[in-house]
Amino acid sequence: MPEHSEHSEHIVSPLIYILIFSALMILTLTTVYAATVDLNEHFAGLNVIVALVIATCKAILVILFFMHAYYSSRRTKLIIISGFFWLAIMLFLTLGDYASRSWDVH
């Protein structure tokens, strides 16, 4: 598998960077607009869900293209995914604990 040529690394073209930047700008506008609309009346907590989904889309675009994860080796991809997996463990287990026990936090 290893390509020993010094030119085998993937060079992302400026056009892709500019497209990603434009997408990020559109998503930023969308998230600001979405916050000014009352979505909670349809479904409690919908506003924050929409905000987080948009933020996650933006983060994925940055990681895949600005940070070249899309073009990186499978080993690097595994490391990246494992990082978010461990973050998910921390978030979900702690929040699960808070949700399922009667903590007296007030």
Place this chain on the structure above:
Amino acid sequence: MAFSAVRTEVKEEYRVHRTGELSGQFQTLEQQKESATLGMWTFLITEILFFGGLFLTYTINRHTYPDVFAISSRTIKLSWGAINTVVLIGSSLTMAMSVWSAQVGKKKLVTFFLIATLVLGSVFLGIKGIEYHDKYVEHHIPGLNFDMYYCTNNPGACNLTPEDLAKEKAELEDLQKKVGGEVAVNSHAQLFFSLYFGMTGLHALHMIIGAGLLLWLIIESMRGRFTPQWNSPVENVGLYWHFVDIVWIYLFPLLYLIDRH
């Protein structure tokens, strides 16, 4: 055939090695580059978990005091946050472009885009400074004469329109009935602002460290150090800069955009 191909390849490596671009412990430039990227990502994972703990704390507190968090969030100016988001994502674009410039060997462009990134990063920090100053004027810094009622009690002191003040006053009165008194409002609001200053402060600290790294890269790139064969510092500081951008991508909606309707 295959054998002779391998021999040519080894010779090619020795040539690169002699130019000082390939360190002795690596066999190929590919391997050297991948090791650098992998190491940087391993560091960034520790950063993800570090900020993750703060986001977790934020989530639990916001869930516990949703109304106080919403009112406190609305006292932060949305426009500065939105402008800073654009500025920071713009700086990620220029950072990515400097990596591209290094990869294709345009040495002057590397320096240009690094300087552009540093300028945009400094604009971000400047705007953050204005925002912090606003919070200082409004007595919204925890532990430092913190008072959520300061602006509504002293209408001339804060830079707010009469309509905004009237709205804030009505909202605070509603909230006070819900949570049971001014003391409760102030103590819960301090939780929001502690998280606000803690999270944006740590983010700003990362930006300042990033600005230092950019200065170093600019000096090195002026010396023409970064080539298509060797540009790991640009690539890795780029990874760091984009990571800091991602943290802001989450901070912006969570701190600025709570119930703006």
